Amino acid sequence: MKFPSFIRKRKDILIRVVAFLMNRPGLFSLLTPYRWWLRYRAPHPDIHSFSYQATLEYLQKLYGRSRPVMWSSLYFPAEFIHAAGGIPFYPEIASGMVAALGLAPFALERAGSEWFSPDMCSYHRIATGLSLAKLFPRPDILFASSNICSGTVPFFQTMASIWKAPLFLVDVPPSFTLESARYVREQLVEISAKTKEITGQPLQWAEPLRHSHRAHRLMEDLVRLRRENDTLFTPPGKNIDYLPYYYQFIGTQISVHFLEKLVEHAKKANAVPPEKIKAVWLHLKPFFPNSLTEMLENADIAVCAEEFTLPYWEAWNGEEVLGWAAKKMMASSVFLEADQRIAAIIRLLRETRAHAAMQFTQWGCRQSQGMNELLRRALREEGYPLLTLDGDHLDHSHYSEEQLRTRIDAFAETVKNTMT
Amino acid sequence: MDGLTAGVDIGSRTTAAVLALGGKLVGSALVETGTQPQDVGKKALQKALYDFGEKAPRKMVTTGYGRFQFSSSDTVSEITCQARGSSHLFPKAAMVVDIGGQDSKVILVRKGKAIDFAMNDKCAAGTGRFLEMMAQALGVSLHEFIALAGRGKEGVRLSSTCAVFAESELISLVAAGKKPEDIARAVAGAVARRVMGLIRRVGLQRPLVLTGGVARNAAIVDALSAELGFTPLVPTEPQLTCALGAALIAAQG
Amino acid sequence: MTLIQYFCAYVPPELIRSCGAVPEFFYPTTGDTQEADPLLPVPFCPFSKILLHELLAGGGNEKIPLFALSCDASRRTWEAVCRFFQGPSPLALPVPFGGGQRAQDRFARELRRLSRMLLSYTGGKEHFLEKRLRDEIHSSLEEKKKVAEQYLSGCLSGGILLDGSATERRNAATKRNTSVLLTASHLLVQPVISFLEARGFTVYEDSPLGMRRKVFPAFSGPLPEDPYLALAQLYLARKAPCPRAGIEQRRIFLLELVKRLKVQGVMALVPKFCDNVLYETTMLQRFLPVPLLLLDHEAANDFPAQWETRLDAFCETLEASG
Numbered sequence: 002m003k004f005p006s007f008i009r010k011r012k013d014i015l016i017r018v019v020a021f022l023m024n025r026p027g028l029f030s031l032l033t034p035y036r037w038w039l040r041y042r043a044p045h046p047d048i049h050s051f052s053y054q055a056t057l058e059y060l061q062k063l064y065g066r067s068r069p070v071m072w073s074s075l076y077f078p079a080e081f082i083h084a085a086g087g088i089p090f091y092p093e094i095a096s097g098m099v100a101a102l103g104l105a106p107f108a109l110e111r112a113g114s115e116w117f118s119p120d121m122c123s124y125h126r127i128a129t130g131l132s133l134a135k136l137f138p139r140p141d142i143l144f145a146s147s148n149i150c151s152g153t154v155p156f157f158q159t160m161a162s163i164w165k166a167p168l169f170l171v172d173v174p175p176s177f178t179l180e181s182a183r184y185v186r187e188q189l190v191e192i193s194a195k196t197k198e199i200t201g202q203p204l205q206w207a208e209p210l211r212h213s214h215r216a217h218r219l220m221e222d223l224v225r226l227r228r229e230n231d232t233l234f235t236p237p238g239k240n241i242d243y244l245p246y247y248y249q250f251i252g253t254q255i256s257v258h259f260l261e262k263l264v265e266h267a268k269k270a271n272a273v274p275p276e277k278i279k280a281v282w283l284h285l286k287p288f289f290p291n292s293l294t295e296m297l298e299n300a301d302i303a304v305c306a307e308e309f310t311l312p313y314w315e316a317w318n319g320e321e322v323l324g325w326a327a328k329k330m331m332a333s334s335v336f337l338e339a340d341q342r343i344a345a346i347i348r349l350l351r352e353t354r355a356h357a358a359m360q361f362t363q364w365g366c367r368q369s370q371g372m373n374e375l376l377r378r379a380l381r382e383e384g385y386p387l388l389t390l391d392g393d394h395l396d397h398s399h400y401s402e403e404q405l406r407t408r409i410d411a412f413a414e415t416v417k418n419t420m421t
Numbered sequence: 422m423d424g425l426t427a428g429v430d431i432g433s434r435t436t437a438a439v440l441a442l443g444g445k446l447v448g449s450a451l452v453e454t455g456t457q458p459q460d461v462g463k464k465a466l467q468k469a470l471y472d473f474g475e476k477a478p479r480k481m482v483t484t485g486y487g488r489f490q491f492s493s494s495d496t497v498s499e500i501t502c503q504a505r506g507s508s509h510l511f512p513k514a515a516m517v518v519d520i521g522g523q524d525s526k527v528i529l530v531r532k533g534k535a536i537d538f539a540m541n542d543k544c545a546a547g548t549g550r551f552l553e554m555m556a557q558a559l560g561v562s563l564h565e566f567i568a569l570a571g572r573g574k575e576g577v578r579l580s581s582t583c584a585v586f587a588e589s590e591l592i593s594l595v596a597a598g599k600k601p602e603d604i605a606r607a608v609a610g611a612v613a614r615r616v617m618g619l620i621r622r623v624g625l626q627r628p629l630v631l632t633g634g635v636a637r638n639a640a641i642v643d644a645l646s647a648e649l650g651f652t653p654l655v656p657t658e659p660q661l662t663c664a665l666g667a668a669l670i671a672a673q674g
Numbered sequence: 675m676t677l678i679q680y681f682c683a684y685v686p687p688e689l690i691r692s693c694g695a696v697p698e699f700f701y702p703t704t705g706d707t708q709e710a711d712p713l714l715p716v717p718f719c720p721f722s723k724i725l726l727h728e729l730l731a732g733g734g735n736e737k738i739p740l741f742a743l744s745c746d747a748s749r750r751t752w753e754a755v756c757r758f759f760q761g762p763s764p765l766a767l768p769v770p771f772g773g774g775q776r777a778q779d780r781f782a783r784e785l786r787r788l789s790r791m792l793l794s795y796t797g798g799k800e801h802f803l804e805k806r807l808r809d810e811i812h813s814s815l816e817e818k819k820k821v822a823e824q825y826l827s828g829c830l831s832g833g834i835l836l837d838g839s840a841t842e843r844r845n846a847a848t849k850r851n852t853s854v855l856l857t858a859s860h861l862l863v864q865p866v867i868s869f870l871e872a873r874g875f876t877v878y879e880d881s882p883l884g885m886r887r888k889v890f891p892a893f894s895g896p897l898p899e900d901p902y903l904a905l906a907q908l909y910l911a912r913k914a915p916c917p918r919a920g921i922e923q924r925r926i927f928l929l930e931l932v933k934r935l936k937v938q939g940v941m942a943l944v945p946k947f948c949d950n951v952l953y954e955t956t957m958l959q960r961f962l963p964v965p966l967l968l969l970d971h972e973a974a975n976d977f978p979a980q981w982e983t984r985l986d987a988f989c990e991t992l993e994a995s996g
Contacts (some may be wrong), residue, residue, distance in 0.1 A: 066959040147770075155920075172777060188776065364951075372750055374622065596979040620710035622712045
């Protein structure tokens with residue numbers, strides 16, 4: 002987003018004004034008439050309008066501070082937050098949205114000015130920059146799990162320090178055993194009690210669990226539908242833009258409604274044409290404005306499944322709720338432990354009858370990049386080529402269009418050579 | 422001439438144009454890419470055509486970084502073109518290593534087609550650009566640098582993988598009183614090790630063909646041979662193989 | 675004799691010894707990463723690359739590598755070693771986050787599991803293992819207490835806590851009254867200490883090679899009777915914290931060190947791509963009451979010549995500010 006020069010020259014003042022406004026909850030009630038108007042104009046919105054309306058409503062609640070704001074790392078179950086009566090805020094997902102709006106450079110610069118190195122994860126740097134500028138919503142509580150990456154724990158500790166809010170860290174062991182599940186559950190029991198002390202009310206699980214269960218079913222339906230019909234989602238990787246509905250809104254009606262619409266959308270979508278290369282998209286993707294989707298389309302590459310939009314956990318089936326939440330947290334190992342992840346990716350490639358896998362690497366992400374070579378070799382043994390594209394999901398300065406184009410074109414050509 | 426086809430490879434440092442007729446290279450031109458890739462492709466092609474005495478090829482394929490700037494032809498990636506061109510010159514080639522200005526590439530080849538490849542990550546280490554930066558840091562031209570490296574002796578090692586750190590390490594070596602020729606040789610060794618890392622990712626295959634501008638650099642070839650344990654095949658004009666591949670692909674229609 | 679090679683300060687050598695094996699701390703001998711480069715990405719822990727290189731280049735090395743799984747780099751390197759190392763199967767010790775009772779209980783279980791693995795290598799018996807372990811802990815306690823007291827009172831400066839050849843000290847031409855705290859990871863610790871000592875400065879080291887392995891400052895209160903729990907408590911809650919232990923713990927610990935050792939400045943060697951250290955540097959920038967010098971580095975074992983100017987200039991400013 003390009004601001005006029007007189008505003009750019011007074012950027013600091015502008016930021017302060019925006020921060021001042023963002024921290025005036027009452028102001029956000031002014032959005033209500035606009036939301037009504039949107040609903041009046043489109044009483045049966047399509048998937049994109051629905052997403053827009055849902056995001057607007059979410060932002061109004063978040064900055065309007067209608068309920069306690071609870072920050073969370075990616076694999077901390079949103080159902081817990083909804084049960085606690087909080088509004089979940091996933092800073093990593095929000096950083097992606099910030100980059101999509103073209104606002105990442107400001108946030109990255111702000112973090113850099115406080116010595117946050119460009120070699121750190123840009124999801125965390127953007128969240129740090131916007132926290133330092135007080136543009137992100139102030140957390141009442143922060144939740145984080147230890148197993149995502151080495152950066153998550155110190156990042157959330159830094160956030161807790163900047164915002165002076167309590168952080169509840171759940172230590173999640175890498176492999177699932179009854180003992181480790183009990184270990185995670187015990188921590189969740191303790192955190193539930195502490196959360197109750199802060200909010201003054203016990204966790205109400207019934208509704209979040211019902212919605213979570215329904216959303217899980219819909220996610221499974223969607224996966225099945227895409228496999229059976231060879232559904233083509235365009236542009237390639239678009240489904241990753243819907244990440245909030247797979248994570249932070251899980252446990253609410255919003256997620257259920259969205260997924261219902263997505264299932265309907267998938268039923269009507271075209272099938273992948275036979276000449277296209279079917280690829281499974283691993284990890285996340287660059288969110289800043291870029292030509293990646295255009296490059297993929299030009300190279301005849303269609304994305305038939307995304308690793309991060311799969312229902313990776315088991316739906317709640319009436320069991321003890323914190324035990325289930327512990328299992329859900331531990332199920333994230335399928336993204337984080339090399340053996341589990343590789344096996345899951347190979348299964349996904351087979352089930353979707355894909356030709357190849359692709360991953361756009363995240364410069365500051367050691368845990369995902371660190372297993373790339375093991376993954377590449379394992380996939381090659383199974384006959385699946387893997388293209389890893391070097392870059393950064395949010396920091397445009399790591400982006401080189403021509404380097405990407407060469408690699409994508411060459412990859413498509415080599416895959417086609419092996420296909421024929 | 423009816424069967425005349427052209428291949429233009431617009432790389433980040435140099436642009437090559439090759440004319441092919443009946444599967445043979447009949448004309449070529451090599452120019453510096455400079456800052457206007459849209460013009461340089463045309464310039465290289467015209468030069469090759471002029472030397473050959475023709476006005477236009479029947480068909481043309483463009484490759485390389487600047488291929489989309491040269492809109493009047495089909496485009497194919499340099500991986501496929503390198504595989505095609507190198508296999509044409511060395512029919513038994515199983516692996517092509519191309520060290521270009523911005524990128525190094527390792528290509529696994531079967532029957533003239535690329536079936537797998539690995540390229541350097543986004544940093545410059547292990548590319549021609551890296552050599553240029555190191556030459557600059559030593560205060561010599563690239564040509565002088567090559568000559569220096571040829572005279573260097575073993576014993577100095579450059580371990581940094583990042584070009585910025587490597588430059589800093591190189592300055593440390595200068596400050597420590599190491600001879601420029603030994604440092605230049607260490608730089609060649611660093612490039613070779615870096616490329617070797619890429620080769621290992623794909624899995625070493627023989628015969629191995631070394632292409633790209635850097636393949637003319639004897640110090641790099643020596644260093645890579647030492648890493649490989651054998652001497653790679655180097656075409657007479659290693660900068661032209663990619664454009665040759667493009668011209669041959671054009672001939673196929 | 676079974677040699678167990680480890681590199682992380684969370685690994686208790688007492689456990690290795692009680693199982694009949696010999697613990698050997700891994701010191702990088704070169705800055706080479708050649709064998710690791712095809713397997714690990716560019717933006718990755720430089721020490722892990724050196725470690726992986728040395729393990730793979732060593733071929734069928736009979737030493738058994740033991741990985742404390744305490745960060746992304748150690749986890750990924752361990753996975754690569756499991757796949758590509760030609761020698762005996764590596765051992766792993768998952769390290770929980772936090773130092774509370776629940777984390778200690780979990781760590782104790784992991785230590786118990788590790789002891790069974792160690793016994794399978796040494797052929798030792800489980801009978802009396804707990805007694806042997808208790809004896810090992812008991813006999814090391816006095817030493818730990820003494821080292822902690824000496825270090826915290828400023829008596830253990832320089833590379834004295836670094837093992838082996840690293841204890842070499844240079845005699846300064848002139849002794850100065852300036853002292854600095856050097857906080858670092860595994861690489862370049864000794865060269866920087868030697869450089870500063872040669873210029874007459876007093877250096878206190880805070881690195882996994884020495885201090886963080888050997889100094890247990892939290893000594894108050896008895897240890898649990900169960901030897902595994904005792905070890906877990908020692909290494910999770912009583913040992914000098916490393917950057918992974920948490921930003922707040924490190925802030926408190928480093929501020930205490932600065933105060934007790936009366937250092938005039940802090941030098942931080944920052945290995946590129948180590949998230950724990952990168953976050954710690956932002957904390958240091960915010961909270962340190964004395965000047966800070968950051969020096970970032972890749973995989974290397976030699977002192978970079980450009981650092982001379984930076985270190986000299988930093989020390990000169992410390993002296994000038996009195």
